[in-house]
Amino acid sequence: MTSVLGIATASRGWRRVDVGDATVAAETDALGTLARVVCWPPDRMEVLTDVVGEELGRLDREASRFRADSEISRIHDASSSSGGLFYISEGLAEAIGVALAAARFTDGRVDPTVGQALVNLGYDRDFVLMPDDRPARPAASPAPGTAGVALEGRLLRLPAGVLLDLGATAKGLGSDRAALAALQACGRPGGVLVSLGGDIAVGGEPPIGGWPVEVAEGLGLGDASLAQVVRLPAGGMATSSTAVRRWRCSGQTMHHIIDPHTGLPTSGPWRTATVAAATCAEANAASTAALVAGRDAVDWLMATGLPARLVSVDGTIRRVGSWPEADGGVLSVPGRRMGGPLPRVPRGSSPVGSGGSQ
Amino acid sequence: MATPNEPNWEQTEYLLQPEPPRPARAVPGRDESIRRMRRITNWSLAALLVGVGATSAALAHVVPGHASPAVSSSSTPTGAAVAGNASGHAPAVSGAVATSNPSQVVAGGGVTSPGGTPAQPGTVSPRSPWSDS
Numbered sequence: 143m144t145s146v147l148g149i150a151t152a153s154r155g156w157r158r159v160d161v162g163d164a165t166v167a168a169e170t171d172a173l174g175t176l177a178r179v180v181c182w183p184p185d186r187m188e189v190l191t192d193v194v195g196e197e198l199g200r201l202d203r204e205a206s207r208f209r210a211d212s213e214i215s216r217i218h219d220a221s222s223s224s225g226g227l228f229y230i231s232e233g234l235a236e237a238i239g240v241a242l243a244a245a246r247f248t249d250g251r252v253d254p255t256v257g258q259a260l261v262n263l264g265y266d267r268d269f270v271l272m273p274d275d276r277p278a279r280p281a282a283s284p285a286p287g288t289a290g291v292a293l294e295g296r297l298l299r300l301p302a303g304v305l306l307d308l309g310a311t312a313k314g315l316g317s318d319r320a321a322l323a324a325l326q327a328c329g330r331p332g333g334v335l336v337s338l339g340g341d342i343a344v345g346g347e348p349p350i351g352g353w354p355v356e357v358a359e360g361l362g363l364g365d366a367s368l369a370q371v372v373r374l375p376a377g378g379m380a381t382s383s384t385a386v387r388r389w390r391c392s393g394q395t396m397h398h399i400i401d402p403h404t405g406l407p408t409s410g411p412w413r414t415a416t417v418a419a420a421t422c423a424e425a426n427a428a429s430t431a432a433l434v435a436g437r438d439a440v441d442w443l444m445a446t447g448l449p450a451r452l453v454s455v456d457g458t459i460r461r462v463g464s465w466p467e468a469d470g471g472v473l474s475v476p477g478r479r480m481g482g483p484l485p486r487v488p489r490g491s492s493p494v495g496s497g498g499s500q
Numbered sequence: 501m502a503t504p505n506e507p508n509w510e511q512t513e514y515l516l517q518p519e520p521p522r523p524a525r526a527v528p529g530r531d532e533s534i535r536r537m538r539r540i541t542n543w544s545l546a547a548l549l550v551g552v553g554a555t556s557a558a559l560a561h562v563v564p565g566h567a568s569p570a571v572s573s574s575s576t577p578t579g580a581a582v583a584g585n586a587s588g589h590a591p592a593v594s595g596a597v598a599t600s601n602p603s604q605v606v607a608g609g610g611v612t613s614p615g616g617t618p619a620q621p622g623t624v625s626p627r628s629p630w631s632d633s
Contacts, residue, residue: 161593161595161597162593162594162595162597164591164592164593165591165593165597167597167598178598180597180598182590182591183589331589331590333590335597335598337598337599337600340599340600340601340602341600342598342600347590348590349590349591349592349593350590350591350592350593351592353593353597353598354593354594354595354596354597355596355597355598355599355600356596356598356599356600356601357599357600357601358599358600358601359601359602371596379600380600381600381601381602382602383601383602385602414602416600
């Protein structure tokens with residue numbers, strides 16, 4: 143087991159993480175954050191890292207607005223002056239379809255047309271490349287809204303000047319896709335967990351009681367005593383926070399959770415939101431929307447029926463819905479609440495390997 | 501005197517005798533069938549009860565209430581339940597295997613796996629008939 147990971151995955155940038163004997167985990171840097179794959183039985187990891195790496199690479203080439211050669215960047219370039227109608231790839235159509243579904247699901251609290259607002263606030267490149275303080279004065283530019291954006295199959299209509307940012311759903315979608323592809327590759331019995339920057343999707347058969355996942359604010363932020371371990375048996379989980387991805391723009395502190403209605407960083411009573419849902423993309427959208435909702439977050443989350451955990455700016459924890467009180471509690475993940483396309487592995491994207499060792 | 505072919509009307513007692521009993525085997529045959537059916541029904545019912553009991557015991561042993569999704573909650577990444585997929589081999593894992601936290605920023609934004617070829621955008625037609633301007 144060790145030799146498989148130590149040799150095979152190291153050559154592809156994956157490194158082994160010790161998580162115990164019954165499962166095995168590997169990590170790599172991807173999409174500007176950390177990707178982790180956990181699986182059982184352990185001997186399938188080599189196949190899974192190849193499959194997951196391919197899926198994350200595909201998403202990056204499709205939807206990253208920080209890559210000049212990504213499909214979405216080229217569409218932005220082409221539509222900047224007069225808008226346009228584009229025949230886009232199946233994968234990007236899925237990603238935009240999920241983002242538009244998230245906008246409907248969250249009543250516009252999550253909006254993929256916030257791209258220009260983020261640029262105006264200085265978030266115009268991969269976060270790790272951003273200077274500590276942008277000299278430019280931040281300019282509020284409310285999102286134009288999704289009314290002018292039309293997606294029909296693989297045909298996308300984009301109005302002039304609209305920049306799409308899929309940040310509220312893309313990582314979740316990436317985890318969903320990767321978990322699905324991994325599940326198809328490794329077969330059964332077995333289970334897989336994919337985490338992309340803390341946004342988690344699981345598939346197959348979980349360990350007894352569900353996948354144990356720590357919910358935290360991470361990177362030394364906040365109080366470690368606020369962390370909680372819960373068990374995720376199915377679906378996905380995502381955490382959004384105003385406490386990370388912060389930068390300064392002309393002396394003012396910014397963060398990446400933008401209220402589409404104002405075009406400015408949110409300033410509600412909650413700093414971190416974690417949500418569990420049927421898919422990671424749905425959880426991702428809901429956790430972001432909860433922060434944007436501010437004082438309405440609890441009511442909105444209750445209305446969705448999604449279990450959630452909120453941390454206020456002063457560190458108070460609020461559990462919503464069926465979120466377990468106890469450490470180690472099992473999450474009860476409801477069925478799909480958000481519409482839009484389901485994650486799928488596109489035709490022609492053949493998983494590496496021949497189906498694991500089943 | 502009566503001829504040999506004529507009945508002897510004087511032997512009226514013969515005519516007044518009660519009808520001879522039906523053959524003894526007729527009644528036991530019907531009762532036996534009823535009893536057989538009852539036996540079959542009883543045994544079937546007993547077997548059904550034993551089966552239900554055994555199944556319940558087995559499920560109660562494997563699925564400790566709501567907290568064993570290893571059997572009852574296996575799913576696809578879409579959250580759709582997959583019924584009857586328990587292998588009985590799911591491991592018991594105690595420590596957290598992942599952390600759900602705000603997106604951690606690391607250097608090197610791209611993926612490090614193979615396949616990082618430049619994007620192949622679809623057909624772009626910026627002068628669209630749907631164009632707003």
